[in-house]
Amino acid sequence: MSGLRLRPRRSSSSTFPMPRSRLRHYASAMPMSSLRPLHRSSSSTTSPARAWSPHAAFAAATERVRAGALRPEDAHTLFDELLRQATPVPERSLNGFLAALARAPASGNCIRDGPALAVVLFNRVCREEAGPQVAALTGCTYSILMDCYCRARRPDLGLALFGRFLREGLKTHQIVANTFLKCLCYAKLTDEAVDVLLHRMSELGCVPDAISYNTVLKSLCDNGMSQRGLELLQMIAKEVGVCSLNLVAYNTVIYGFFKEGETGKACNLFHEMMQQGVEPDVVTYNLIIDALCKARAMDKAEVVLQQMISKGAQPDTVTYNCMINGYATSGRLKKSAKMFREMKSRGLMPDIVTCNSFLSSLCKHGRSKEAREIFDSMTAKGHKPDIVSYRILLHGYASEGCFADMIDLFNSMKSNGIAADCRVFTILIGAYAKHGMMDDAMLIFTEMQQQGLSPNVVTYSTVISALSRMGRLANAMEKFNQMISMGVQPNKAVYHTLIQGSCMHGDLIKAKELVSEMMNKGIPRPSITFFGSIINSLCKDGRVMDAHDIFDLVIDIGERPSAITFNSLVDGYCLVGKMDKAFGMLNAMESLV
Structure with a gap:
């Protein structure tokens, strides 16, 4: 494929070496303890009354992680017991526990950084003398820990861990190879990831699969290289076969083009994938509909929606959110309301995003009273308005000068458990300030x-x-x-x-003084258009001399007057009957403009 080009190779520290033996350069000198907090020595525990089962203990701990109820001290106590008992833990039990930690969300007094904790526990097993006997570290284990480093935004350490994996002589399998690609992509080494995908996977004893392709395609598109993503996609489809690609790959590149504003290319790929027998799903259709709605091409969005339904892909809440917001933004409120009703008729419950979108459209068109009815119905049906809902309706009331309704809504926020933020207060301040x-x-x-x-x-x-x-x-x-x-x-x-x-x-x-101050701070000075509007306003009010003073200020700060500025002053002097001054401005205009 001629279109896909790798950049010239950089220094050996950042490019992927060709021989397998040199893959090991990723085992950098960086210590694996970079994410390791200080750890106390293993605590002594009383022998249990019955035989300790590592399988049962790790299974119970894994469930607690998933429930958000395991503390870091509990995890260390578990490993204390594992190392003290010297009873091997099954590979799947250990890996399941570490994988759960890797994906654990932060939860108050429990686990705040699951990936970092998983790395610390892994290092304990590697460091302790009894570690190899009680916990066999496999390719899956290394893959989980490499993923942890990606989640902790330290893919460089993930690459170092891959080098350690190679030194251990463990066999590389598909999961490890795909995680290695993920580390390269997270480290912004996308060229190297493409090189590995296309030329080096065989050296690792693996064949790229859909996950491999999707990982690299996503990296290309996330970094503004969707065209290269398309070229890679087309090359894979031609040389390996469309069956090696899944719908996620096409959706990734389509979304990348939309994100870069390349709507035409995205739509072309959408049609191309269907011609190749790849059926779009609701995600694909939502990407197309969202882009068309944002471009206010609502008639085309409607056509795609009907095509989606005819193909058996059922619209979801996201689909209707896009359509409702698109019609609302285009000022077609009746169509927006029709979509709102159609959504409910399909058994889809409007979420807070849908409701806020509808509220916003009503308020922008001076229909805050109707918006309040929707707002109240949201509450009645169990959809608790969020702070965005309050901001939208407050801004609607403010724009229409409905101060009593605005303050009444503002006072209801506290009783409904919504704390007013800076933006809410700014709306109120602006409403009163606008009316003096x-x-x-x-x-x-x-x-x-x-x-x-x-x-x-x-x-x-x-x-x-x-x-x-x-x-x-x-x-x-x-x-x-x-x-x-x-x-x-x-x-x-x-x-x-x-x-x-x-x-x-x-x-x-x-x-x-203010012009000089803003320029000293690196803020561009006001343009001639800005000063021209002031001059024009003063001239219309008959304050021509004041306007001329500002004209002199414009020249003094180094701005070049425009023909419109001169015309304003000429008209101003004519208005106050000073024709000699008007002719003077005409002569000056000929010499300066």
Whole structure:
């Protein structure tokens, strides 16, 4: 396949060596204890009343891991007993326990880092004299531990462990080889992973399978190389056969293209896979429908949905979420509501994502009252609204100026067990500030801080913008200085607000200072379009001299006026009857523009 190219090889430390004997370079000098916390010496335990069964003990511990009830001390006690009793534990029991640890979610006072704990216990077995007698370390064991290093975001240690595996002389099987590929991909050594997949698996005594292909394809697509993923997919289909690929491989590349904005290539691959007899599943159809909905190609999304149903792939909650959100975003609320009803008629219960999507569409179109009805029905049917639901409805009320409803909903949050966050308070502050009710806005700002929440840059920007519009520049600068003292760095929007306020209220010295300050911080200065809108606004209000002062400021900071800026001033001078000034601006425009 001519399209697939590996990059020129880097130094030997990062490329995959050709002879099998040199695979061992992955056994780096890095100690395997890199993830190992300090461990106490084995505790002495009282001999049990009856014979200790490692199979039963490990089976019980595995169940406790899955239930989230095993503590790290319990795991160490289990291994203390294993090493003390010197009774071999069955291979499947040991590997099952380590695999459960590798996948264990963090759970409060119990296991907080399952993969790291699995590595520590593995190292104990390797370190203790009785270890080899009580726990036979197989290829599966090494594979589980290599996976642990990937989950702990230390694939480099996984590669080192693979080198140790080779030194032990253990036979490489498919699971180990696939985990080795996973380590390479997690270490961002995708070229090396492709090389191993295509040329080196035989050296490991293995033949690539669907998992091997999917691992490398996912890495290519995750790293923005979906075109190479497609070339690899097509090469495998041609040389090995489509039967060696599964639907996951096609879905991976299709999703990669969508993520990179290559909608055409994704759709072409979708049609290609069907021509080759690979039937898409609900995941494939959802990928296509989601992309079409985001592109607002709702008619095409509808066609794919009907095709999906006709092919026997039943739409799920994700399918309808995409369609509902797509129609809502496109402003087609009746269609969105139709999909909502159709979803329920199919026995699918709308989840919180569906409901929030529908709430958002209603609120964006000024229909907050209807949104509140949906919100209340969610609660009645057992769907507890989350903080996103509250934000959407609060923002809807704020946009429509429904202050009583907004505050009533805000007060209900606490009784429903939802704590207001910074974004919620910012919505309330913005609602009052937009209507010039700054005393109310500042009361909420103060309450927010009293509740232990720190305003973010959006909160400060909202307050500063409102104060600037009202001509309260001293108060606006006070909040500006406060945000800096609190460690919140002003962004372009904050500076633009203050500069505009200073210009509109005649403080051009302050405006120039702010322009210099933002440029010193690496923030691009305001464009001529920004200043042009201020000049145009002042000219329409008859404040042509103030507008001309800003024009001079623009030239002073090194910005080049546009023809639109000159036209605004010409129109402004004509409006106030100063024709000589208007002709002067025309002459200046000819020389500068």
